[in-house]
Amino acid sequence: MEVLGCLPPVLPPLQDQVEEYLLTPELLPIHSAANSRKWFPRVPDPHRLYTLSPLPPGSHLEVERDTASGEITGVREVASRDAGATAKNSLSLSRAPGPPEEVVRGSTTNYPFWPGGFPEPEVDTETVEGADIFDPENFLSSHPRLSGGITFGEAERAAEEKNIEDEQEGRQEAGLVVNLADILTEQKIFEVDQQPSKKGGGSLSLEGLSQEEASLVQEFSIEPPPPRKQEFVLDTSSTKASPIIARNTEWAENIDINAPVDDFAVRVPNPACTYPFELDTFQKQAVLHLEQNDCVFVAAHTSAGKTVVAEYAVALSLKHMTRAVYTSPIKALSNQKYRDFKVKFEDVGLLTGDIQINPKASCLIMTTEILQSMLYNGSDLIRDLEWVIFDEVHYINNAERGHVWEEVLIMLPSTVSIVLLSATVPNTIEFADWIGRIKKRKIYVISTLQRPVPLEHFLYTGTGGRSKDDRFLLVDARSTFVTKGYNDALAAKSDKNKKGQQMHGPRQGRQHLGEKQEKNLWVGLLDHLVRRDLLPVVAFTLSKKRCDSNAHLLLSQDLTTSREKGEIYTFIRRCTDRLQGSDKKLPQVLHMRTLLKQGIGVHHSGILPILKEVVEMLFAKGLVKLLFATETFAMGVNMPARCVIFDSIRKHDGTAFRDLVPSEYIQMAGRAGRRGLDTTGTVMVLCKSEVPEMSDLHRMMLGKPSKLESKFKITYSMMLRILRVESMTVEDIMKRSFSEAVQMANQSKYQKELEQIEARLASEPEFSCLICKDIKEYYAIARDYTKQRRHVYTAMMGFLGVVKAMSPGRLLVVSHGQYQQRLACLLKLDQRDQNKLTVFVLRGKEEVEALSGEEIQRKEVLAASQTTFEVLEDTSGHTCLEVPPGSVAAITAKTLKISADKVIANVKKRLIPRFKDDPPSQSVQDLVNQMQRLNESHGEDLPLLSLLGDLGVREMKAVGQVHSLECQRSKVMDRACLECPMFQEHFGQAFKRLNMEERAGRLRFLMSEEALQLHPEYKMRTQVLQQLGYIEQNKTVTLKGRVACEMGSHELMVTELVMENVFGKSPAKEIAALLSCMVFQQRNCSEPALTPELKSGMKQFKEVAENIGVVQQECGLLEPVGDFVDQFNFGLIEVVYQWACGMPFNKIMELTDVQEGITVKCIQRLDEVLKDVKNAAHIIGDPNLREKMEAASAAIKRDIVFTPSLYTQ
CATH class of the missing domain: 3.40.50.300 (P-loop containing nucleotide triphosphate hydrolases)
Structure with missing residues (x-):
């Protein structure tokens, strides 16, 4: 029963409010017109529309001068090639500098500077950018869709030109104009001596001119063109040639240090650096070349004084107000050199992984890896570099790090001169020639003959x-x-x-x-x-x-x-x-x-x-x-x-x-x-x-010291850094590696030979025959068949049934050199010498002993279609051949009764000059008679043995090879050209052209990128990067690839861990401990005691590594998955974890049997990995991970592990 007079509800029921809120969002206040349409009063300012963002000038002014007097005659506007160029879009040394924080180390988003020795990028003159935009001829006078247009000044210009021509004709008729250029050209009066005179100028000869012409020349004061500046060459003509001087090459010259330098003070009147002692001859020679801004390679004994050369290069850079970089293979040596150079020079800096002292100094000491990073990251310091000194260059032989030296030498800009210091090595000229060739600069090699102290x-x-x-x-x-x-x-x-x-x-x-x-x-x-x-x-x-x-x-x-x-x-x-x-x-x-x-x-x-x-x-x-x-x-x-x-x-x-x-x-x-x-x-x-x-x-x-050898290898880091730059390719780097030095040196020879072949092909008449239309296909298939047959018969010698059949007296068909499809009798099978066969063959008395390679190849291709052995008309001669198993074309079922040893002995005896006229022995004559009868019978009743059926080859791979060979043979015999009655004659006509085309194709291959030794591996690694998402199909670097560019080592592994958020839930201390596997390399150590969290993290690490290893194998790389996973060593994980937790150093050393020095080095290198991950977190926008890396780095950077070097104090 309701009570009358009660008040109605003030608010609607809560359920109704919720339904309205959820079911009718259009009624929310945010959609109110009052909130969405507001007008802010302002003062109109139309002039703001005229403001444009400042653009770099697209042109600059150049002064025009009179070539004779040097006076300024005018000014012209020239398009600026580097307008708008920055470190993000250009490789030019003239590009705008980057921000101050990138001056020293650069940035992974920067382009490197254009490497010296690389051909300049071609300018596309078809485009507007490449054309001369200031040339009036390039101006358009009509719209592309209109049939006509308006031109200005054509009539005036034509009239002007006509007046000038008329005026010139009038003067010539009056005899007032003398064309001096024609006179000089016809009479050849500019005779500049090959050897310049003492004054350095050329001499003008008036011989052969008439008196009138000579007076004209003298009246106009015509001077000969200045002689070309001669390259500085050390004059050693007054000394005897040294026996140790190696053969000079186009890009490397060995300097004779036996030649005294008595006039050193005259040639270097103002040295950049002086010494309280007399320099050795080799040091003087090096200083002379440094003064000429030449690149030098000093290979000297230990304690001979190579450091003097390095110091002089540094002194020159100080004198010229440029920079010098001194690189060493290890950080400890960098610290020592910093102290030594600091004593002699004031403005010295040190850059290593964890130390940065005076980074803008004129002389910088660093490891080679730091310089490599600066080059790839486009550091602005590179602009000012005049000298780079590579100490301990023989370290290029190091299997793990040698490739870094090669990459740095390749990437250095052309403005940088190189000083190489090394212990004595036997192939200095070869190494110097490679560097000179890739940098397009001559390298002067200076080697010492003996130690200063024997x-x-x-x-x-x-x-x-x-x-x-x-x-x-x-x-x-x-x-x-x-x-x-x-x-x-x-x-x-x-x-x-x-x-x-x-x-x-x-x-x-x-x-x-x-x-x-x-x-x-x-x-x-x-x-x-x-x-x-x-x-x-x-x-x-x-x-x-x-x-x-x-x-x-x-x-x-x-x-x-x-x-x-x-x-x-x-x-x-x-x-x-x-x-x-x-x-x-x-x-x-x-x-x-x-x-x-x-x-x-x-x-x-x-x-x-x-x-x-x-x-x-x-x-x-x-x-x-x-x-x-x-x-x-x-x-x-x-x-x-x-x-x-x-x-x-x-x-x-x-x-x-x-x-x-x-x-x-x-x-x-x-x-x-x-x-x-x-x-x-x-x-x-x-x-x-x-x-x-x-x-x-x-x-x-x-013994001779080890030669300098290439250890160049394709790394994912190098690939990604180069793929960022459109103007460069990884192949450009690969072809300039030391491993490709011979191939690169032969490029000009290959090009010249190719041009000669192409010229001969152009003059060669085309072959035509209605039946022999497929003769080109026959040539290609027959060539493949002969190659495949060699491979198959070489492999068959490993089967017991085949070896048993190859007994002395067995009749074979061989194709070897000039003897193609020739019936032969086996005399001996030498299994100790790669299954080499000794066979007896008949030959004509007038048969040519040595055919050209081209003629042998012609016979070989023709023989591929022969169904029986070659029948000889003249069998009066015979010989023994030693042939590889690949020369066997067929094995017959017939065996002759012979005395093989006697036959071999008699044939060898008659090869001796005094016995050459002796008649064959009875055993030889009997064998000759039997083979002559077989030749006369054209091989009737001479069945062939089947490799699979008769000789018992059952192995699956071998069976497949034999079937493939038979299939190829069928393709050869199916060619229509074999039906032509004049096939052999027609093939001889076509062969010449086909052979030249094949040679041309081979030369094009040798000049192509596919001929590079590491090109197959590069293709495989490219597939790995594409499959893992580091690059697109068109090789564009993705965000994941940019993250990998930040990594100093194990770029794929660390990037996968970052991108898969493996560190998301782990605290900073655990992350530091787990990442120690990237830097700890000692294999034998005590087993660490791990927490459950560390065990879980270690399992995740191994799963990521296994996934990368599997992808690599799928893409064709040979590294086993287990080996890839095992390279990450977790032996120091407990030590690093406790160190990050604050445990004293003496306590953590009780947890492991790893020595103190190795532990310290591992933690120091771990800090570099943490910095790399921190930079990666910045790129992907993960502030949480960035903070963790900063916390991890702060936790391990303490006490004895990061005590500064004594050399830097």
């Missing part, structure tokens, strides 16, 4: 005690191998081994000494060195573990004085004061301090970087008397010792143990001998268990 090499057989002085000279200072010294060492070692066996029994092949014996050896050796005054000494020990153990064994030895101990202690304390807290008391720091106070040092990659620098500096001061080092110490800064010792001459190269190659031995042994202090350097090889083979020692000590 070396003496000894074998040390002592084991301590009485034998501690047992050393034997093996190679003297004149590089003469002393065989007596080797024999004496062998005898001494043999006596010791016999005594040892009598006392302790046989060693059972043990290669190393026990700990006690090792200590006795080194203690005795040190005593020997001290008494012979041979300290300081570098003991190259090719194992980090043995370096540490040997140093530990000698803790009881004291090699320093009390004063030296004080200096060492003070220096170490000053250096370690930079360390924080517990880092000062790390076990390695304390142990190294103890060793150094005794005068003993250790130097290898497992040592902390700051401690390695301490060791290097103390060694340079002469306070380290004995240094145990790996071969990395031999690279870089000049730190010579009085003596060098090889603990072993065998090393593990990552695959297996092997002996040192000559270049490795020479590089390390070169540290012996201090210039100005020692007359000779001493090198000792320790013979611990036995004396190495004489041949191995001779090859290692006196």
Whole structure:
């Protein structure tokens, strides 16, 4: 019952409100006309419409001058080629500079500068942009759709031209005009000597002119054209040719350093840099060429003084107010060079992955990878570069990083001159010619003949005690191998081994000494060195573990004085004061301090970087008397010792143990001998268990160093960086690599030969025959058939049934050289020599012994259609042939009874001149008679054996090859031209043209990009990038590809992780730990203890890597999926995670058996990866990931891991 008088509801029910809100959105306030239509009052300003955004000027003014007087005669407007050019759209050096933050490192969105030696891009004159827009002839006078138009000034111009012609004719009739150009051309009065006169000018000859003509010439003061500027060439005519000078090439010239430079001060009156000592001849030669802005390649022995050349190039850049870049293969060497150059020059900067000191300096020290990145990223610093100095160029042989040197040399602009410094290598001219050819600049090669301090090499057989002085000279200072010294060492070692066996029994092949014996050896050796005054000494020990153990064994030895101990202690304390807290008391720091106070040092990659620098500096001061080092110490800064010792001459190269190659031995042994202090350097090889083979020692000590070889490879990073630029292609880079040097050098020869063939083809008459219309197809199919037949019969020799059938006496049909489809009798099958066959064939007495390659090819193609062997009219001659199995055309079922050995012996005997007229032996004559009868019978009753049916070939692949061969044979026999009664005559006429067309096609292929060695791999990698979405089908780089360009290494892997958002839910510390797999390379290490989150992340990483590996295999690349996944090593993941969490360094080293130095290097390189991912996050617009990368980088950048280098302080 309702109560009367109650108030109605004030608001509509809530359900009605919700329905109205959801079902009638047009009633929402946002659609109200009052909200959507508002008018803002403003003052009209029509003049704003006239304002245009500023555009770069499309033209500039050029002054016109009188060529004789030099006076300005006018000004003309010229189109600006680089108008509007920026780093985002142009490769020109004249483009507008980029923003200040991109001056040093550039940007991945920038174009590189146009590389030197590349042909200039062709201008399309058909387009408006390419045409001369200021030429009135290009102006349009009518609309394209109108039949006529209006022209202005035509009548006036025609009248003007007519008046000028009439005036000239009148003057000529009056004899007032003399055409001097015609006179000079007809009489050839400009005779400029080939050799310029002392004044440098040409001479004007008036001989042969009449008196009137001569007076005219003198009256008008006609001067001859100036002689062409001669290229600077060192005058060595007064000296004898040096025997070491290699053959010069078009782009490389070897300089004879035997030629004295007595007038150096005259030729270089104002040197950019002076030295307190007399320069060596090779240094003077190099300086002369640097002054001429030439590129030089200095290949000199260790400690010869190559640094002088580098310093002079830097001094020249300072003098010219330009820049110089000094590149080194490793970051540690860059730090050392920075300190050395800082002493000599003030304006020096350093650029490495984690350090940037004075980046706008005139002289910049950097690793080659940094310069590579600057070139690809279009750094504006490249504009100012005058010199790039490549130190340790022989590092181009490094399999992992050698390609970087090649890419940098290819990408350098033409304005940059090159200085190459290297140890002695045998193919300097070849390497220099390649660089000169790709840069279109001559390279001057300067090589030293001998070391400034000669070396003496000894074998040390002592084991301590009485034998501690047992050393034997093996190679003297004149590089003469002393065989007596080797024999004496062998005898001494043999006596010791016999005594040892009598006392302790046989060693059972043990290669190393026990700990006690090792200590006795080194203690005795040190005593020997001290008494012979041979300290300081570098003991190259090719194992980090043995370096540490040997140093530990000698803790009881004291090699320093009390004063030296004080200096060492003070220096170490000053250096370690930079360390924080517990880092000062790390076990390695304390142990190294103890060793150094005794005068003993250790130097290898497992040592902390700051401690390695301490060791290097103390060694340079002469306070380290004995240094145990790996071969990395031999690279870089000049730190010579009085003596060098090889603990072993065998090393593990990552695959297996092997002996040192000559270049490795020479590089390390070169540290012996201090210039100005020692007359000779001493090198000792320790013979611990036995004396190495004489041949191995001779090859290692006196053998030729390794040649410079190309290690160029196609990387995804290089491809993506080049594909960004429309004007360049990856093939442009590939064809200029060192691996393609020979092919590139032959391009002009190929082009010339192709032009000759095309000219001959143009004059060759076309062949015509109604029946032989398909003779061209016959030629192509027959050629393919013969190639396929060679391949099949070569492969068939691997089957037992075929080998059994190939017994002496077996009749074959062979096609070899001039003997095509010739019946032959098998005499011998040599399975040890690639299944080579010795066969007996008949021949005519007048048969030509050697046909041209073209004639042999003609016979071969004709023979492809023969159904039987060739029947000879004259069989009076015979011969034996050695043929490969591919020369077999058929195997018959018939076997002759012969004495094969006697036949071979008799034929060979009659090849000797004094027996050539002897009659054949009875065994030979019997064989001749049997084969003559078969020839006369035209091969009747001579069935052929089937490879599949009769010879039992059953393997699937081989069966397919045989069927394919039979199919090809059918195609040959189906050609209509074979029905022509004059086929052979017609084929002879057509063959010449077809052969030339084939040769022309071959030459075009050799000149094409498809002939490049790495072109197949490039195609495969292009497919990988397309399939993974880094480039479009037209090779346009996508966003994903731009992200990959930011990566310094493992570009596909890191990009896939970023784009698939693998890091989305992970905290910064876990991301840093997981990314350590990108930089950690040591294979053998303890198993890390992982959290569930890290295990999950590691699983995701491996899945991404496996997906990339599968795509690569699908696209044809040979790298196994497992190998691609295994390159990402998670052995340091726990260490990095705890380090990012703040654990002290001494605690994280308890979690792993990886040495301290390797751990520090790994974390330092990890910071570079984090920066790359941060830049990628900026490109894709992911602020969350960017913040995580900044947090991860901040978490790992602390304490001893990122302590600044001592060389930079």
